[in-house]
Amino acid sequence: FRFKDSLAEELQSADLVISHAGAGSCLEALEKGKPLIVVINDKLMDNHQLELARQLHRDGCVLYCNCSTLVETLQSMNLSALKPFPPGQPEKFASFLDKVFGLQ
């Protein structure tokens, strides 16, 4: 398929996810605990996409490569070395705002 409203079902049943570096795509896959390989498009490079992919790679949560090294990456990958991605904590934000407005 080309476009779907949500990939949640596909993600749930996948063993490995290969994605571009969009934040939404990466986070959705990581939150479902799926091993993720992020492919950076050198030509269409949107700088800020790269920042998140790089950081996730530094944290050991994803593998990353570009279009030409994808095959190599697939052949030599060690998915068990990937670290789990801890979820974000919106409660901290709520707590912060409550303090700002004196609601705590």
Add this chain to the structure above:
Amino acid sequence: LVVAGSGGHTTEILRLLSCLSESYSPRHYVLADSDNMSEAKIRSFEEKRAETFSKSQFSLDRIPRSREVRQSWISSVVTTLYSILYSLPLTYKRKPDLILCNGPGTCVPVCLSAFLLGLLRIKRTIIVYVESICRVETLSLSGKILYYFSDYFIVQWPDLKKKYPKSVYLGRIV
């Protein structure tokens, strides 16, 4: 008043709203006129919320998009000024106590309008800007501008806190 931007921005901001109590009500969402997907996400979020908080209220307003992706700097100033013509009466009408935004171009005219209303002593609104989680090392253009106009500027990665010392670092909150 919550500013919703295209796609990822809206998803992030709804996550930020997810833990807020009903004190933060009614919620007025502002969207760019060309954004369709965000409206659906917002309605879905509010419907779910109404299951727990039956008196929950919200509204949706639209203003012209202030900037297209990769639009030139000069034309962006013009289109943003045009958007302010819409955001100013809207902000005046809603007189929000709090404006929450996370980076889409749409938030610049809205926040500047609120800032202006504050200067004119018409309404003092607290402006809270949360930079998107994809911004690890550099700020978005909206972020660079609103760093100077927001009351609280929240970043999600420590590098940004170092570079922008007046920001607030709470770790990853989406």
